[in-house]
Amino acid sequence: MAAGRGGERPPGPDPALEPYVQTRIFKIIVIGDSNVGKTCLTFRFCGGTFPGKTEATIGVDFREKTVEIEGERIKVQVWDTAGQERFRKSMVEHYYRNVHAVVFVYDVTKMSSFTNLKTWIEECNGHAVPPLVPRVLVGNKCDLKDLIQVPSSLALKFADAHNMLLFETSAKDPQESQNVDAIFMCLVCRLKAQRSLPCRDTEGWPAQPQPHARRLDEASGKSSCPC
Numbered sequence: 001m002a003a004g005r006g007g008e009r010p011p012g013p014d015p016a017l018e019p020y021v022q023t024r025i026f027k028i029i030v031i032g033d034s035n036v037g038k039t040c041l042t043f044r045f046c047g048g049t050f051p052g053k054t055e056a057t058i059g060v061d062f063r064e065k066t067v068e069i070e071g072e073r074i075k076v077q078v079w080d081t082a083g084q085e086r087f088r089k090s091m092v093e094h095y096y097r098n099v100h101a102v103v104f105v106y107d108v109t110k111m112s113s114f115t116n117l118k119t120w121i122e123e124c125n126g127h128a129v130p131p132l133v134p135r136v137l138v139g140n141k142c143d144l145k146d147l148i149q150v151p152s153s154l155a156l157k158f159a160d161a162h163n164m165l166l167f168e169t170s171a172k173d174p175q176e177s178q179n180v181d182a183i184f185m186c187l188v189c190r191l192k193a194q195r196s197l198p199c200r201d202t203e204g205w206p207a208q209p210q211p212h213a214r215r216l217d218e219a220s221g222k223s224s225c226p227c
């Protein structure tokens, strides 16, 4: 029997008969001093571009990107947080609630943004983020080669001491875009590997134990996805 006008559906399997596939959401927060390039890095990952002009983030900006790994679609929810104290203090609790992974960012051309990492790590630890939630360290603005203040060797030592992977990259340089993607994809791969149950949102999803972070590719000072 033919369907009536307006009641036809496109050819193919009836969606109502297909099994419901849940999309997992991974919440990743990006933390660090103001002006280190957190907004630009999240733009580069989620939108594939470097924003022409940015303003200081107020509170938090959300960006999302859906990625496919081994046939599974995963929604990466990136929380681009404010570096300025006055723009973040009312939001801090929300940043850390049910977070799945943390990206700490410093500016390779500004030593103070590197030395301040201690404070950011303390804040993170102080908000009951389990020590086993994966964390990575990102030195941004590597395109400014003549202005570099933070040597790779120092950053590697710090990353090692805190069981973090280190990425040195540039949100601005289009040739570095794969390296920016690798920061987030590396975390997603690790989260995927350690969590077997599907999940629709981040609320009420407890963190699972996972192996300690490994630092890779010491010689180049850069890291690649370990998966």
Ligand SMILES: Nc1nc2c(ncn2[C@@H]2O[C@H](COP(=O)(O)OP(=O)(O)OP(=O)(O)O)[C@@H](O)[C@H]2O)c(=O)[nH]1
Binding pocket: 032, 033, 034, 035, 036, 037, 038, 039, 040, 041, 052, 054, 055, 056, 057, 058, 081, 082, 083, 084, 140, 141, 142, 143, 144, 169, 170, 171, 172, 173
């Ligand atoms: N040369 C260079 N400049 C960059 C890079 N990433 C960001 N910038 C510049 O650094 C400045 C600050 O970038 P944002 O991304 O807004 O910094 P933020 O960390 O989000 O700052 P807050 O929102 O205040 O916490 C802007 O002028 C960017 O254009 C980079 O990789 N290279």
Ligand SMILES: [Mg+2]
Binding pocket: 038, 039, 040, 055, 056, 057, 080, 081, 082, 083
């Ligand atoms: Mg910002």
